[in-house]
Amino acid sequence: MKSLRTYAIPFTGLKLGKHEFDYVITDAFFDEFEYSLVKKANLQCKVELEKQETMLILNFHITGDIQLTCDKCLADYPQQVDIKEQQIAKFSDEPVDEDEEVIALTKNDHEINIAGLIYEYINVAAPFIATCGNEGNTPYCDKDMLDRLTKLSAGDEQPEQQIDPRWDALKNIK
Template sequence: MKSLQQYSIPYTGLKLGVHQFEFEVDDTFFREFEYSLVKSGKLKVDLELEKQETMMILHFRISGEMMLGCDVCLGNYPYQVEIDERQIAKFTGNVDLEEDTEEIIVLTKNENEINVASLIYEYINLAVPYINRCDDEGNTEWCDQEMIKKLRELSGGSGEESEDVDPRWEALKNIKK
């Protein structure tokens, strides 16, 4: 977890107003999270922190490329990502008075820095599509041609309809007429 220390921002010494921070996210970052959907990538994080009297507004702009595994051919392929997210961090005087929510992070008076690594990780993983597929299945340099060939063989040949149709289905087709 030492490599995630670079994502800590000491906010106690910051003046009120807008502050800019930049972070690089690479394979080392993803290795820190054991069950990450993303195993490798090269992303840039532009963080705009607006410090106010009672809160901070964190605006994340994450862009770059991450490698995902295709659900069809199982090969890795690059996936471009552009993420724009906002998070609010609220200052509170009492330690046990309030708890974090999805929209607001609560910072107590005992804390003096905020680590944004978990937020960056969460935003990147939320950008991963539900179904991962190569852009042009079977025709790209990233697609595993051997796997596509094997899948076609195992799925029953050329993909044409079988001529052996159960006669009961033919009888049902005649009912519509």
């Protein structure tokens, strides 16, 4: 988790107004998270922090590609992402309701770590069903795997149906 210290923004020394931070997110970032959907990535993250008297407004813009596995042909392929999100952090001594999507910062806090937010935004942006594109038409698609799946799903190898002669005897009963 030491490498995630890079994503801690010390806000106490910042003047009121907007400040920009740039991060490069690679495989090492996702290695810090044990059960991540995304393991490989090449992303650029721009964070615009607007410091106000009572709150921080964080605007995230994450672009680049993440490496996913196609659910159809099991080939690895790059998925383009363009993520724009906003997070608000309020300075408050009182706990904030869990229903609100606001981070509470106390007087003792002097920095905000955005690694968890970046991680969530990227994983949520990954498609629920990952496909590498038009079947067999992209350079990443595994055509051999698609052919095998088609062959198995078409039922080319159906065993001959043999009917037990005892059932035929039951058809004659009326």
